[in-house]
Amino acid sequence: MSDAERTGIGVLGAADIAWRRTVPALLRCPRLRLVAVASRTPDKARTFAERFGCEAVTGYERLLEREDIQAVYIPLPNALHEQWADAALRAGKHVLVEKSLTASAAAAADLARTAQERGLAFMENFAFLHHTQHERVRELIADGAIGTPRVLTASFGIPRADGALIRYSRELAGGALRETGCYPVRAAQLFLGADIEVLGARLRYEEADGCDMAGSVLLADGAGVTAQCDFGLDHAYRNTYAVWGSEGRIEVEWAFTPPPDKRPQVCLRRGDHTEQWTLPAADQFLRAVSAFAEACADPAARASHAVDAVRQASLLESVLELAGTPEAPARNRLGRAGTRSTHVPG
Known part of the structure; x- marks a missing residue:
């Protein structure tokens, strides 16, 4: 497969999981081509780029502007997943985002809807599922x-x-x-x-x-x-x-x-x-990024990933509602969760 036929992918954030597991798997996937890594810290981006033979970019926005990148992998802290997944989708990029994507069913549904409307792959990276x-x-x-x-x-x-x-x-x-x-x-x-x-x-x-x-x-x-x-x-x-x-x-x-x-x-x-x-x-990370590469290339392979991500976010949201927080402990931790009406784009 030539470089022109492979999906160019960029990495938002020089996280440990990216360094140890996911980016080495990306390099072994014949359908993906690692183009660049972005960090807010130039030294981190350079160290990462030298290790994996790609370009270093300072700032996430600059990576999303690149036309030679069709997909992004987001291993940022959990609190930043929604923001940058949305930004990447709106920039026209397929998105592979680390778990946990979010604990908001509405936010996950919005991201899935944006991906569907723009014809993009959107997948939460639970590598174990592919073992x-x-x-x-x-x-x-x-x-x-x-x-x-x-x-x-x-x-x-x-x-x-x-x-x-x-x-x-x-x-x-x-x-x-x-x-x-x-x-x-x-x-x-x-x-x-x-x-x-x-x-x-x-x-x-x-x-x-x-x-x-x-x-x-x-x-x-x-x-x-x-x-x-x-x-x-x-x-x-x-x-x-x-x-x-x-x-x-x-x-x-x-x-x-x-x-x-x-x-x-x-x-x-x-x-x-x-x-x-x-x-x-079995290399579950290689199999996971290969599934993402397939979703980038084949619209028929995309829908289930988005549905799974929304359902997972809804379950985590229910856990937090039932368990309560330190500021607002739940009165009934064994109560039944309410029925959700979040629409999952199909």
Whole structure:
């Protein structure tokens, strides 16, 4: 594929996730061509550009003005995702934005609508969804390996780290829900029906600055299948989910962040019988950016990504409403979320 046939992509922000995972994957994707990285700090942009062999741009607006860039990847702090995703779409660029996009259903729907109106791809970067281990789990469920699914349990927690990190900044929309909780909630979307909603939620906030450090969420779909999601930023490391059915249970031990060379294991338990598979390694970040490249090139591949992003934002918004904030604690944390009327462009 020639350079003219590849989608030129720029990066807004020299974030750690971009440096370690996503940009190396972009370079391995034959349908994408890394053009430039933008930072508000010239030295950061230059360091990033030298590492990955692209151009350095000072200021996000200047990158969006470039005609040789057709798509952008946005790994900025969570609080800046809406602003710059909107700016990129209005500049005519396809958008791949890091999770969590937003906890506002209305804002996500507006972005999806803008993308649809302008014929652009709009995708939230949950790389784990593209790992082949989840396809194997879905195949086992479809084949009746656990009978009728009843419950999903999913957990993602990490140890406390340097308090100066953005993940601990309430002002920049850090916190456990948006940093780790978004993964098990997104996994619930993967295994429950489209009519999934939040039934109850609890967040534990840090007294000093009000950042949420841990939480639990209960979800369900219209068929009565439930999902119990637990997460945190002050925990022994845990990264797993299990699907429990009428006749058995499927367990995935490295669910959300397996390295590209990791051969994951999927375990099936039925009564006294246990069967375990070691699956081929898969580069979920490469597969994710490849899915984005396909959406840039093929309008038929775009709609589902936008729908998923809006539904995820709606679920996170419901969690925050039910859990309350340090300033306004929820009176009924186990109340049922109200029905939403947010329109998802189709």
